[in-house]
Amino acid sequence: MRGWLIETLGQPARLADLPDPIPGKGEALVDIRACGLNFADLLMAEGKYQEKPALPFIPGLELAGTVRALGPGTEGPPPGTRVAVYAGQGGLAQRGCFPVTSLLPLPDSLSFAEAAGFQIAYGTSHLALAHKARLQPGETLLVLGAAGGVGLTAVEIGHQMGARVIACARGPEKLALARAAGADEVIDSDTPDLKSALRALGGVDVVYDPVGGPAFDAALRATKPDGRLLAIGFASGTVPQVPANLLLVKNLTVIGFWWGGYLAFAPHLLRDSLVSLLDWQAAGRIKPHISNLLPFEDLPKGLDLLRSRAATGKVVIDIPATP
Incomplete structure (x- = not known):
């Protein structure tokens, strides 16, 4: 392969x-x-992620495909079952062996491409907003x-949860995409005074931040008393430093969230969340947005789209079927 x-x-x-990989006990061989x-x-x-696989390794955290075979003495979805897998690594290959406990059977309503980009993005937003931040109907959610x-899934899910959603992104095309996903208000991230713009909209109760950098600092100062700020990631390359005195006087809570970390101590929360999200998808409440579906050989182009932050929604690599 x-x-x-x-x-x-x-x-x-x-x-x-x-x-060719060979599945062991407890594993399934998947045609990706x-x-x-x-x-x-x-x-x-680059060796900068919290998980550091031993070299050499096949990258690719999440994938979708079809079960080809089960390991000896293993019970699981039978061969031919369409599944999504959160693998942590190994997704960018034609085949792979994964624990059967990581397999999520797919409804017919999801294509392989949609399913491959579904788990981390939607799972992160749903579990972060519902389980960690306890977002309530009528609250104001800021999505950076x-x-x-x-970010786009956070807009969708916040809207579905009954929040008033403020979306912050760069440029009219991206803001229009956020508006179509359910944002009530939009702010260009290049606005010279984000803090004042947020305060003019009444402030925010919950901040969802996969970016970090100066935008986090502005959002922190526009968060209402008793607000919650979700630190999802640091795509800007800058990890914010939080002044504890401001947390104290405004009774704010900063919440760290890493979706994959729940596999180690509460995998049932991930699975329950994904099952709920698949129900939402089947009912038409959420719709995965793939901005770029690229051929297998174009992985470098896909990574450049992420690096430059040129993509909207998900970038997915299409992997051809194998005999």
Whole structure:
């Protein structure tokens, strides 16, 4: 089979011929048909992510495909079942072996491409807003990076949860996309005084921030007393430093959130959340947005789209069927 291989941290992945994987007990062999790209793929390739796979490794955190075989003595979805998998690595190859506990059977309403980009983006936003921030109907939710892979899902989910959603993104095209996803108000991220713009809209109760940097600082100062700020990621490259005195006087809570971390201590929360989201998708309440579906050989282009923050929604790599 062919797969993209990271052999040296900080160096580009190489498309290589690799041995066919063989599933062990508790594993399923999956024919991979699509892999969703995430900013974490860039960090992992540089050795800067919280998870550091041993070299060499196949990147690709989330994927979708069809079960080809089960390992010896393993019960799981039978061969031919369409599944999504949160793998952590291994998605950018034609086949892979994954624990059967990581397989999520797919409804017919989701294509492989949509399913490959579904889990991390929607799962992050749903669990962060519902479980961690306890977002309530009628509250005001600010989403930074609102046209990106996770930001756009936060707009959708916040709208579905009954919040008033303020979306912050760069440029009219991205703001229009956020508005179509359910944003009630939009603010260009290049606005010279984001704090004042947010205060003019009445302030915010919950901040969803996958960006970090100066936007977090402005949002912090526009958050209402007893507000909650979700630190989702730092796509800007700058990790905010939070003044504890401001947290104290305004009774604010800053909440760190890493979706993949729940696999280690509460995987049932992830699965329950994804099951709920699949129900929402089947009912037409949410619709995955793929801005770029690229051929298998164009992985470098997909990663450049993430690096430059040029993509809206998800970037997904299409992987051709194998005999």
